[in-house]
Amino acid sequence: xxxxxxxxxxxxxxxxxxxxxxxxxxxxxxxxxxxxxxxxxxxxxxxxxxxxxxxxxxxxxxxxxxxxxxxxxxxxxxxxxxxxxxxxxxxxxxxxxxxxxxxxxxxxxxxxxxxxxxxxxxxxxxxxxxxxxxxxxxxxxxxxxxxxxxxxxxxxxxxxxxxxxxxxxxxxxxxxxxxxxxxxxxxxxxxxxxxxxxxxxxxxxxxxxxxxxxxxxxxxxxxxxxxxxxxxxxxxxxxxxxxxxxxxxxxxxxxxxxxxxxxxxxxxxxxxxxxxxxxxxxxxxxxxxxxxxxxxxxxxxxxxxxxxxxxxxxxxxxxxxxxxxxx
Ligand code: SAM
Ligand code: SF4
Numbered sequence: 148x149x150x151x152x153x154x155x156x157x158x159x160x161x162x163x164x165x166x167x168x169x170x171x172x173x174x175x176x177x178x179x180x181x182x183x184x185x186x187x188x189x190x191x192x193x194x195x196x197x198x199x200x201x202x203x204x205x206x207x208x209x210x211x212x213x214x215x216x217x218x219x220x221x222x223x224x225x226x227x228x229x230x231x232x233x234x235x236x237x238x239x240x241x242x243x244x245x246x247x248x249x250x251x252x253x254x255x256x257x258x259x260x261x262x263x264x265x266x267x268x269x270x271x272x273x274x275x276x277x278x279x280x281x282x283x284x285x286x287x288x289x290x291x292x293x294x295x296x297x298x299x300x301x302x303x304x305x306x307x308x309x310x311x312x313x314x315x316x317x318x319x320x321x322x323x324x325x326x327x328x329x330x331x332x333x334x335x336x337x338x339x340x341x342x343x344x345x346x347x348x349x350x351x352x353x354x355x356x357x358x359x360x361x362x363x364x365x366x367x368x369x370x371x372x373x374x375x376x377x378x379x380x381x382x383x384x385x386x387x388x389x390x391x392x393x394x395x396x397x398x399x400x401x402x403x404x405x406x407x408x409x410x411x412x413x414x415x416x417x418x419x420x421x422x423x424x425x426x427x428x429x430x431x432x433x434x435x436x437x438x439x440x441x442x443x444x445x446x447x448x449x450x451x452x453x454x455x456x457x458x459x460x461x462x463x464x465x466x467x468x469x470x471x472x473x474x
Contacts, residue, residue: 148205149444151416151451159208159405160201164194164225166410168215170243171279172267173343174306174335178279189412191221193430195228197408198235200440207236214410217246223253230258237261241304245281247289251296262293263302268312269322277311294326302329302390307356308349316356317363324387331377331390332356336418353378353391360389394418400454406447414447419455 149157167182168175189197198209209229216222230238237260244264254262266286268274274283293301305312305319316332323330334353337346357380360366366380369388377390393399407415412427424447426440433439 149448151448153401153451153453155401155403155451156205157404157406157448157451158206159210160198160206161210161212161405161407162194162198163213163408163410164211164216164222165214165219167218168213168243169218169245170215170281172243172265172281172306173277173279174308174346175338178343183411187427188410189427189430191225191228193412193427194225195232196437197412197426197430197440198229199232200437201444202232202234203437204441204444207234208239209235209237210239210241212241215243215246216240217242217250223250223257226254226257226259239263241265242289243278243281244286244289244293248285248292251289251292251298255296255298259298261300261302262298263304264290264293265304265306266290266319266322267305267307268315269318270315273312273315277308290326290328300329302331304331304333306333306335307351308335308344309351310349311344313351316360320360320364320389323389324382324385327386329379329388329390331392333392334394336394338418353393357391394455403451406451414444416447416451417455420452422450422452424450 151157165188171178171180201209211222211226211229213219219225226238226240229235238258239261240254240259241263242265244266247262247264251262264286267277269283271283274281274286290301290303303319303323305316307313307316319330322328332353335346335350357366364382366389367383369379369381377392379388379390381388403417407418408426409415409423412425412430414424414426416422416424424443426443429440429443
């Protein structure tokens with residue numbers, strides 16, 4: 148079992164399979180991005196090996212993310228390889244949805260359990276503005292393709308920005324309820340120097356969103372704790388869960404059960420800090436011996452910080468962009 152020095156058990160890993168993306172969401176990336184050279188990104192074999200060793204060390208849930216996982220050419224094979232690791236309880240993916248028409252069936256057959264799709268607007272022009280390159284119709288078709296492929300408990304993720312898509316929260320909730328999807332609203336996190344908007348000015352807290360929604364829906368809090376940063380509510384008569392992820396306004400660090408691995412194989416111990424361990428160096432220095440990799444992962448637990456301290460002050464924001472981190 149992986150345990151950090153605060154007694155937290157780490158059984159969940161978010162694995163970024165690429166830092167590249169076909170979208171340029173305004174809160175996630177700058178318009179002009181430099182991506183990691185391909186030789187520095189973990190190969191399919193390295194990712195599978197890393198995942199297997201993580202599972203041997205007690206990891207039970209892996210989420211593939213990015214960047215956009217579906218722009219990685221061998222992503223379906225990666226899902227098959229990791230999906231076949233015995234001892235792994237859940238293999239999930241977070242995607243912008245644009246590639247789901249093409250991949251949904253293959254991912255389902257390959258052993259992917261659950262899908263989260265990011266969706267910030269139901270208005271095509273606004274969707275284009277927020278993603279800079281995205282086509283809403285393609286994403287909506289992707290969500291349908293995932294439903295038809297048999298994925299259950301599909302979850303939408305919406306980052307809400309004041310003055311941009313703040314007014315769409317009720318419509319997004321209705322969209323989710325009508326289709327039996329879950330939806331989580333995410334407070335924007337200060338990752339990466341963006342110039343497009345002032346994160347402080349556009350920030351909307353989860354509490355404010357929930358209060359607004361409560362005026363039109365009967366929101367009943369769910370007692371169930373997921374071990375993650377989401378807190379969930381339900382509307383009587385519906386199976387959908389409405390979640391709020393509040394990195395600023397609520398501290399969920401004491402329950403943290405996760406670490407992240409970047410596409411370059413850097414294990415990040417906390418979203419809000421730079422503490423990391425270079426696992427790629429270990430993977431490549433010891434291609435036939437897993438013991439050093441195991442030791443490096445166990446050793447990394449010693450530097451997992453107790454808590455994040457995000458700041459909306461531009462001078463204190465982390466330079467790392469969300470696409471590097473694996474959201
Ligand atoms: N490309 C995929 C997608 O968009 O779902 C997976 C990677 S993306 C980095 C993962 C999640 O992080 C998305 O739901 C996205 O909305 C969210 N995200 C990106 N930048 C963020 C930020 N600065 N604050 C909060 N959430 C952010
Ligand atoms: Fe791409 Fe996802 Fe970042 Fe949007 S949030 S730019 S889809 S990685």
